[in-house]
Amino acid sequence: MASSLSWRVRQRNAWLLGLAPSLIVLTLLTLVPATALLVTSLTPFSLTDPVTTFTFTNPLVNYQQLLHDERFLGSLVTQLKLSVVSVFFQVLIGLLLALLLNGTSRWLNGVRTLLLIPMVLPPIIVALIWKIIYTPDISPLHQVLDRLNLPLDSLIANPDTALWAIALADIWQWFPFTMLMVLAALQMVPKDPQEAASLDGASAFNIFRFIVLPHLKPVLAVCVLFRLIDSFKAFPLIYILTDGGPGSVTEVTNYYGFIQAFNFSWWGYGSAIAVVILVGVFILSWLIGRAGWNDDSATH
Template identity: 70%
Template sequence: MASVLFAPGWRAEQRRAFLLGLSPSLAVLLVITLVPAAALLVASFTPLSLTDPAATFRFDDPLANYRQLLHDNRFLGSMAVQFKLSASSVALQLLAGLGLALLLNGKSRVLEGARTLFLVPMVLPPIVVALIWKIMYTPDVSPVHRVLEHLGWPVRSLIANPETALWAISLADTWQWFPFTMLMVLASLQMIPDEPLEAARLEGANRWQLFRYIVFPYIRPVLVVCGLFRLIDSFKAFPLIYVLTNGGPGNVTEVTNYYGFIQAFNFSYWGYASAIATVMLVGVFVLSWLVGKLGWSDHEQR
C-alpha cells in the first residue's frame, strides 16, 4: 500500500486517488459487514448462551458446535428443506421471468403498463407479501378458496398440508421476485441487435430456432446472474416462513436460517446458532461460486 501511495508518476497519483476515494466505502463495509461476520465466527467457536454469559470467551473446545452439527438430524433436515425451497423457487422465478419478458418484449403503451404492473410485487416489503399470502392460503378468509368452494372444488389450506406447505412458500416467493428476472431479461432482450434476427428470418428460421440459436445464447449470461442473485436471496426467505407456517407443519418448512433463529432466540444457544449461520454463509459462497463458474465457463466456450 505504501509503495503505491508514494511511487512517483501520474499512474501512481491515479491509484492513490482511487484508493483514497474508496477508503470511506471500505471503512463502512468493514464496520457493517466484516466486523459482524468476524464476531459471528468467533462466537461459533464458543458455547455462548444467555444462560451462561461467562462462556462468551471460552475456547476450550472450539469445534464442539461444528461436531454437533454433523449429528444434528434436525439441522441436516433443515438443509434438505432449504435445498428444495431454493431449487424450486429459483427455477420458477427464472422460468416465469423469462416467459413474461418474452411476452412483454415490444414497444407499446399497453406493454409498458403491463411491465409496471408486474413490478408491484417486487417493491412490496417482505412482511406485507407474507401477510397477503397468509390471507390467500387461509380458507376462512381467502377469496380464492371461496370461489373454489362455490364451484364445488373445496381445497384444504396449502400451508397446513405437509405435502404442499413448502410448495406454497415457493409459490409466494416466486410471485414476489420473478419481476427481478423479468426486468433483467427484458433489458437484455431489448439490446439484441436486429441484424442477426433479420438474417435468420431470411434463412427461414422459425420462432423456436430464433430463440434457441440467437436469443437464448445472448441472454444466457443475464439468466446466470439472475440465478445467482435469486439463489443467494432464497436463503433469506425468513419472513414468509415465519408468517405462513412458523416452520411447520412439523418441520417440513423449517429451513436452515429458521432453525438457527430457533436455537438463538427460543433456546438461547447463541454459540450453536452462530455455527449454523457460519455454515450457511460458507455454503452460500461455495454454491454461488460453483454456479457462477459453471455458467460463465460454458458461456465462454460457446
C-alpha cells in the first residue's frame, strides 16, 4: 500500500514538473498582461499625465463613462453587425463548399488547396489586396465595370457600403477555415446510416438534415466560436481600408479602444474598453458552448 502511494506521489510530481514550463509561459504571456490590463482599466492613466498611473480614488470611473459614451455604444452596434454578418457567411459558405468538395479525386484536392490560400495570407496582405480592389483608380474590378458601362463608386468611401465591404473581405479570408474544419468532420461521419437511408428512399437533403448535420453540429459550433472571437480582431482590415470611416461607420469596439489609447493617450479608458471586449467574448463563448460545443447527441 505504501509502495503504491509512493508511486502515485512520484507520478504526480513528475506530471507537475513536466507541466511547470508550460504553466510558467502561459502565466507570463496571458495572466500577467491580463492582470496589468485590468489594473490599468481601474485608473485614469494617461501618457500626458503620468501621475495618474496608480490613482485608484475612483476605480470604476472609466466603466461609468463607457455607459454614457455614445461613440463607444455605437462601436458596439457596429461590431455586432460586422461579427454577425461575417461569421454567418463564413460558416455558410465554408459548409456549402465542404459538401461540394468532399471527395478524393485529384481535381478536388487541387481546388481545396487553392481555396485555402486566403486563410494563409497575412492579414495585412489581405487588407492591401482589398484596398486595391476597392480603389477605383487602380482596381481591376472597377476597370471591368467601367468597360461594361456599369460604373461603381468606391465601396469603402460610401457610408452605406463601407462596413459590408470590410465584411466581404473578412468572409473571403476566413471561409476556408470553416471549409477545412467541416471537410475533416465529414470524414468521420459514418457511411452505413447514409447508405441505409438512401436505400429506404430518403432524399439527399433529408440525409444531410437528419444524419450528416447532427454530426457536424459540434464542429460548426467550434467554427462559430473561433470565428466570432477573431471577428473582434478585424483590426488590419479596418485600419488599412477605412481607418474607421467614413466618419465612424466602420469604427468597431477594438478600433475605438485603439484610438483612445494610442491617438489620445488615454490608456486607462482604452484598457477599460479592452476589458469589456474580453468579458463580452467570454460570455458569447459560453453561450455558443451551451448551444453546441458539448453537444454529443449525434454520437448516441
